[in-house]
Amino acid sequence: MFMQSSQLSTVDHSRAYGRFTYIYPVISRRSHGLSIGVNLSLDNRCNYNCVYCEVDRNTSVQRAEVDPDAFGRELFQILSDIKSDPHGPEVKDVTFAGNGEPMAVRCLDRCIELAARILSALGFADTPVVVITNGTYVHRSWGRRALTRLAAAGGQAWVKLDAGDQHRMTRTNGTEFPIERLEENILDASRILPVTIQSMFMKCWGKPPSPKDVDQYICCLKRLAASGAVIRNVQAYTVARQPRSSHITPLDGTALELIASRIQGEAGLPVETFA
């Protein structure tokens, strides 16, 4: 039997579920309910090092190749458990996220295809496959393959954009990845399927983002919109669980709503907030 939804919570996104390697069910604010999380980053590595990241990278983890068939067996198992449970919760989505960047995994396209097939075979045809990505592999051949497969499966891509200038992006995401390249990647991704932009706003050492930071972020959204990027919506959120860095704390709801109304008013994009 599937674990009761009361045993899951938005404040515990542990990757552990039974003996599963790839699957972790969570109650997700952004999915509005039960999300079947998929972690393909078995080595806990990521090409970003976000200040708000919750993944513990101090423990050494062995490198391991992703086995799409083993992932498929786990997904089939958990969805079968939920389906056979008369009190089983509604599954809102199957989301590739996890302990690193899912689009770094070269067999992501195969895993997406398997997920879509299993969902359909078990009667979850309306449950979407979601990929949460930092957008840095869109220009790679395997990244494009994954997005093309996702589009064919009617899935969704949620792409991280936390800043509108290189300085803040580097500070927030711990990366030198060029912001111009990220903008191009978001535009390219949106030519394959409409994208959701996910943006984190938080306090750093007790300070909220400066007006200049928000101005530059909104300019970036406006540039994307003016270039023809197809953006479904923006998810503006703040930290819900304590990140590794203790100087990162949540932004209060009023400040987040103010940023959201600027996004809506100035960039003309629909926004959902998660305070």
Ligand code: SF4
């Ligand atoms: S992209 Fe995601 S997994 Fe990678 S460091 Fe940032 S929050 Fe952590």
